[in-house]
Amino acid sequence: MISLAIDGALFNYRVAGVAIVDGKVLLHKTPSDKFWSLPGGRASLFEFSKDTLIREMQEETGMDVEVGEMLWISENFFVYNDIKHHELGFYYQMEIPSLKDQNDFIGVEGDGELFFKWHSVAEISQIKLYPEFLAAELAQNPLRVKQFSSGFINLDQA
Template identity: 65%
Template sequence: MISLRIDGALFNYRVAGVAVLNDKVLLHKTPSDNFWTLPGGRCELFEFSKDTLQREMQEETGLAAEAGEMLWVSENFFLYNGDKYHEIGFYFEMQIRDLPHQDDFLGAEGQDELLFHWHDVADLHSIRVYPEFLADALTQNPLEKGHFSAEFRDLDAG
């Protein structure tokens, strides 16, 4: 996985998927987190970013996903679980094949449980979603492409 520890901080190359269906977007979180993110994960060395998204969805949910057009690139600096992160994120449109329902479901990242939930796009400003640009970007119809950068944030703070 492309996550490098450099001078007491972590560089992270993350890929995430944007699945919007019936005016709801699929987000996930760990039980201990107080915020939501788009599903995805870290790219492996010599892996194309679209392949990363498809692999991560299969590993974390057992669902087959197809990565579509790239929507956003994000440069994000944050503190999480005591670590400083410098994250580059690629965000793709995502279709989930054979989606059985839009109910909540559990997934896993290794030994860690993940809760998946379809949030109403109109309600995103009333929850904590990171990176913060997502609350605005996901309300656009159609979704507008862009590049976003965020100043340092403490994700552990309530």
């Protein structure tokens, strides 16, 4: 996975998917996190970003997805688990053709769990969602293509 430790900090190259169905968006979090994020994960070396999203969704949820157009590119700086992160994120439209329902479910992240939940887009501003630009962008209809940069945010204090 493309994640480089440099001088006590971490660089991540992350790909995430935006699945909106019936006015709800799929989000996930670890059991210890106090915030939500879009599902996805880190790219592998020489892996196309769309393929990263397909692989990560299969590994974490067992679901096959179809990756659409890129929506956003984000350069994001934050502190997580007391480590400074520099993250380059690619965000794609994502379809889940075999979706049967929008019930909450548990996925896997390595040896740990991820909690997946469909959140109402209309109420998305009422939850903690990172990166911060996502709440405003998910409320747009239709979604707009943009590039974002943010300063440091301490997710350990979220």
